Amino acid sequence: MAPKNREIRNTPAVPELRSAQSEDTMVNKVRVNIAGAPYAIATTDSETYITSLAKKLDEDIAKLLDGNENLSVTKAAVFCAMDYLDEYKKSTGSAENMRGQIQDYIADAARAKLAEDKAKAENETLRRENAALREQLARMKAKEQSREKAEQEKQGEQNAED
Numbered sequence: 001m002a003p004k005n006r007e008i009r010n011t012p013a014v015p016e017l018r019s020a021q022s023e024d025t026m027v028n029k030v031r032v033n034i035a036g037a038p039y040a041i042a043t044t045d046s047e048t049y050i051t052s053l054a055k056k057l058d059e060d061i062a063k064l065l066d067g068n069e070n071l072s073v074t075k076a077a078v079f080c081a082m083d084y085l086d087e088y089k090k091s092t093g094s095a096e097n098m099r100g101q102i103q104d105y106i107a108d109a110a111r112a113k114l115a116e117d118k119a120k121a122e123n124e125t126l127r128r129e130n131a132a133l134r135e136q137l138a139r140m141k142a143k144e145q146s147r148e149k150a151e152q153e154k155q156g157e158q159n160a161e162d
Contacts, residue, residue, distance in 0.1 A: 030054075035061045035073045 030041045032054035041050055057080060064076040071079075 034058045
């Protein structure tokens, strides 16, 4: 992970971690020990965050040094850097893959929304058409009943005349 807005200086031994904040630039100056060497780090990040990074790096270097007596601190730091870069590259690729998948999901959701809107519009059109047809059918039935009634009355009148 590349530090942002950080300046790292090797300083004489520091008995404890300290932090000071410059009010002009809002830069934290954090002092840490990594692999027995003191460093002053100027950063816009919090002291807690920088301290946690330094602690992790110190632990990782110590683990490598404990496992191999012939390894120098510099080489252990390089191995840690390689491991961190590997993790960074893989996580970046994974994040890009997730972004792509999310964009695909968003596009799928947009297509589904359009299909839903289209289906709703078609459904509404069919409802209106159905209502109009029912109305037309009701009028036709009423006309038919009226015609049948008129025929029955006419037939009734003819029967009455005969």
